[in-house]
Amino acid sequence: MARAKIALIGAGMIGGTLAHIAAREELGDVILFDIAEGTPQGKALDIAEASAVFGKDVALKGANDYADIAGADVCIVTAGVPRKPGMSRDDLLGINLKVMKAVGEGIKAHAPNAFVICITNPLDAMVWALQQFSGLPKEKVIGMAGVLDSARFAYFLAEATGVSVEDIHAWTLGGHGDDMVPMVRHSTVGGLPLPELVKQGWLTQEKLDAIVERTRKGGGEIVALLKTGSAFYAPAESAIAMATSYLKDKKRVLPCATYLTGQYGLKDLYVGVPVVIGAGGAEKIVEFETNDAEKAMFAKSVESVQGLMEACKAIDSSLV
Ligand SMILES: NC(=O)c1ccc[n+]([C@@H]2O[C@H](COP(=O)([O-])OP(=O)(O)OC[C@H]3O[C@@H](n4cnc5c(N)ncnc54)[C@H](O)[C@@H]3O)[C@@H](O)[C@H]2O)c1
Numbered sequence: 001m002a003r004a005k006i007a008l009i010g011a012g013m014i015g016g017t018l019a020h021i022a023a024r025e026e027l028g029d030v031i032l033f034d035i036a037e038g039t040p041q042g043k044a045l046d047i048a049e050a051s052a053v054f055g056k057d058v059a060l061k062g063a064n065d066y067a068d069i070a071g072a073d074v075c076i077v078t079a080g081v082p083r084k085p086g087m088s089r090d091d092l093l094g095i096n097l098k099v100m101k102a103v104g105e106g107i108k109a110h111a112p113n114a115f116v117i118c119i120t121n122p123l124d125a126m127v128w129a130l131q132q133f134s135g136l137p138k139e140k141v142i143g144m145a146g147v148l149d150s151a152r153f154a155y156f157l158a159e160a161t162g163v164s165v166e167d168i169h170a171w172t173l174g175g176h177g178d179d180m181v182p183m184v185r186h187s188t189v190g191g192l193p194l195p196e197l198v199k200q201g202w203l204t205q206e207k208l209d210a211i212v213e214r215t216r217k218g219g220g221e222i223v224a225l226l227k228t229g230s231a232f233y234a235p236a237e238s239a240i241a242m243a244t245s246y247l248k249d250k251k252r253v254l255p256c257a258t259y260l261t262g263q264y265g266l267k268d269l270y271v272g273v274p275v276v277i278g279a280g281g282a283e284k285i286v287e288f289e290t291n292d293a294e295k296a297m298f299a300k301s302v303e304s305v306q307g308l309m310e311a312c313k314a315i316d317s318s319l320v
């Protein structure tokens, strides 16, 4: 069977890390595409040389021409700019929307059968615009954020409880902003829902509240430390988990920005929800039971996403 072809659109910090992980995991042959000349070629060659040390057989190529992504099975999009300290993700909207238009047209022309994972911020609005610019089916275009947000939530819970990250299942819902919704009642440590964990004295309510707040602001915490850009290791791992579930038809349930068609009482927008990812793309959305407080937090987060969609429409009238 031929090897899968993975096109990475954007060869910056996340793009390079994605290429490295994809090669080490022998997930498929990798095309690293970027507008910067030399960067994708240099990173592809560097990782290809490393493959002789880690002993995996994959081809890597750098490209500045969309023709090179032809026939890609998966496209992971990180093209655009990241934020710096003092900025919000929303400040990136104007510049990254233009990038999404160019990328969407490139994918439409050369890789119309791909499963597309968007990472570029502000995530929920960018994946919505990218789907329209590419014209690909909505179930084949998805956004990465929830896997990252819930990984942060899980890591902070592991640190606080001393339990292995492997035995923690954390969930977040909503847009990829500071008003995202860490799902306290649905997240578990060793099978125990978090409120039960507090009842049993594993951690205090104050500590749990602080973890929820830290999760919401997790991206900004890294930006403040790095100063020159944003997180890239955990975001790359998160997108690889999504790509792997698609390529291997694993049908993992992962929180992703997914197009809603009535689920959670919403339609015609992308927002973070748990979804089964398999060979069909975003195959089935899992609907959590939510109480009034969770509904209100989710509604606030959705409102922020809708505000960004309106801002995109004001810039590009082709978006509907
Ligand atoms: N969704 C998430 O959870 C999440 C997590 C981390 C970062 N991000 C976002 O991902 C994006 C990329 O982050 P990064 O750290 O890799 O940034 P980076 O600056 O290191 O890389 C971005 C790359 O995009 C390239 N680029 C710019 N315009 C392009 C175009 N028109 N076509 C092709 N390539 C183009 C640049 O040359 C650069 O190499 C940012 O918008 C960041 O905010 C999202």
Ligand SMILES: O=C(O)C[C@H](O)C(=O)O
Residues within 6 Å of the ligand: 082, 083, 089, 121, 148, 176, 218, 219, 220, 222, 223, 230, 231
């Ligand atoms: O915070 C950012 O700007 C990058 C990304 O969205 C993150 O959550 O790490």
